[in-house]
Each structure stands twice: as structure tokens, then as C-alpha cells.
Amino acid sequence: xxxxxxxxxHEVTEMGQEVTLRCKPISGHNSLFWYRQTMMRxxxxxxxxxxxxxxxxxGMPEDRFSAKMPNASFSTxxxxxxxxxxxxxxxxxxxxGGITEAFFGQGTRLTVV
Amino acid sequence: EDKVVQSPLxxxxxxxxxxxxxxxxxxxxxxxxxxxxxxKKAPTFLFMLTSSGIEKKSGRLSSILDKKELFSILNxxxxxxxxxxxxxxxxxxxGAQKLVFGQGTRLTINx
Numbered sequence: 001x002x003x004x005x006x007x008x009x010h011e012v013t014e015m016g017q018e019v020t021l022r023c024k025p026i027s028g029h030n031s032l033f034w035y036r037q038t039m040m041r042x043x044x045x046x047x048x049x050x051x052x053x054x055x056x057x058x059g060m061p062e063d064r065f066s067a068k069m070p071n072a073s074f075s076t077x078x079x080x081x082x083x084x085x086x087x088x089x090x091x092x093x094x095x096x097g098g099i100t101e102a103f104f105g106q107g108t109r110l111t112v113v
Numbered sequence: 114e115d116k117v118v119q120s121p122l123x124x125x126x127x128x129x130x131x132x133x134x135x136x137x138x139x140x141x142x143x144x145x146x147x148x149x150x151x152x153k154k155a156p157t158f159l160f161m162l163t164s165s166g167i168e169k170k171s172g173r174l175s176s177i178l179d180k181k182e183l184f185s186i187l188n189x190x191x192x193x194x195x196x197x198x199x200x201x202x203x204x205x206x207x208g209a210q211k212l213v214f215g216q217g218t219r220l221t222i223n224x
Contacts, residue, residue, distance in 0.1 A: 033211065043156075043201065043214040056211060091155060093212075101147055102212055104155035 004105035006092050012111045018080040021108045024073055025094030033102060034067055034077050035091040043091070049075065082112045115140040119202050119215035127223050130192050134218045136202030137184040146178055146185050147212065149201040156201055159187070189220075197222045 005024040013019050025032050033048040047057040049069045057067070064083070069075040079086055089109050093102040116139045126132055138146065145163045149156035160169045162178035162185060169176050173192075178185045189196055199219050203212040 035214075042216045045211055045213065048211050101158045101161055103158070106154050 004092055004094050004103055006090075006105035006108050008108060009106060010109045010111075012113065013082055015083055015112055016081045017112075018078065019082045019086075019110060019112075021077040021090050021092075021110070023075045023077075023092030023105060025075070025092070026103055027073070029094035029096050029103075030072070031095045031102075032069060032075050033093040033095075034075070035093065035104075036088045037091060037107075038088045046077070079110075082110075084112045087111050115204060115206055115213045117202055117204050117213055117215035119200075119218050121218060122216060123219045123221075125221045125223065126192060128192060128194060130222075131188065131190045132192060132220060134187040134189075134200050134202075134220070135184065136186070136215055138202075138204050138215075139183065140204045140206050140213070142206055143180065143204065145205040147203045147205060148176055148185070148187050149203065151199045151201055151217070152197075159200075161205075192222045194222045194224055196220060 004026055007022045031050050034046040035043050036046055037043045044059055046059045047067045048055055052069045065079055067077045087110055089107045091104050091107045093104045095102040118137050120135045145161050147161050148159040150159055160176045165178055165180040173190045176187045199217040201214055201217045203214045205212055
């Protein structure tokens, strides 16, 4: 298996633009997590899905952030409009029902200028 | 609120030294504690601990959990420069199926 696949690996955008980050979890995993990592705040859980259903989105910073999981093999995290303070590395991870360890993708480094 | 605290936040040692990294937690429904190593990119899994007092070992790395005192330690013996990384501790909260991470310990091994 190729592991968790995220795209793009790097994204530079201007303030106010819409940004969409993509994730393909490991086949067979039914839990998917979106994390944000910054120097100041470390790894923060934004939202997680179980069987494609959002379970806990309490970590989503504000209404500018939204996430979807239309099927078991694809998820998106959208920021609209983006702001400089959204600059961070965004990780997607998947696991088998939370029972096993979570496997992380390589992350998307987002820079909003 | 579920909380994971790691110490120290930063540690610099010489190659060959032994280090101990600490992780304490406060969670409402503990399921397991996990250690990850993060170099330049994604965190990679090291250990999952669910039972007190049972040491998990992988080469020069080992870890143990104390569920009564709510902490775990990660030991690295005979450190090498390749051990330089951020080490992350996380709690898997029962019923929530999510990982709550600590701030990490940045370990630097000097030759």
C-alpha cells in the first residue's frame, strides 16, 4: 500500500483565495483525521471522520474551514477565504477504527501571503 | 479537557548518551498511549502502550506506561545522530477514536 497520500505537497496562495487540500487514506481504514501543525501550537486535531461521517469538528478554527469525505477513499479540507495565520503544515492521517495507530500522510505545507 | 504534556520541550545531548523523554496525561477515558517520531515530514509510529508496567522495546528504544501515575517514558540508549527528531506522545481516547498530542520534545544528538 502507498500509505496516506496528500496533495498538494506545497501550496502558496494569496490572502483571500480559496485553498483545497486533498487526502487519500489507506485502503480499508475507516477513520480519517485532519491535523494542523505549527511551531506555536504543535499538532492540533481539526476534524475526524468515522465511516465517512464527521464525528468531531470541534477543532475546526472557524467557519472559513470545512471538510468533506464523500467516500471511503477521499477527503478534502477547504479554507475559504484563506488568511496568513492559516499558514501551517496540514496532515491527514487514517486508522482502523481508532483501534490501531494512525498513519500520517506527508503533509501539505500551506503558505498564505 | 483531555491533555497531554511532554517534557522536556528540548534536549541536546552527545552521541552515545542515554535519554529519557517524559509524557504525562489527563484524559477522561484512556484507551492507549502512543509515541511517534517526527523528522522532517510525517510523524512515524514507534509504540502503542495499553497496559501498565509492560515495557515495549525496539532496538535501542523502549517505553513503559504507568496508568496509576498517568505518565509514560521513552528511553533511547546509545543515541546516534539519526535519533535527532521531535518525539510526540499522544493519547487515544476511548469512545472518541482520536489522538490528542502533546507539544513534542525536540531531541538533538551532537556527534
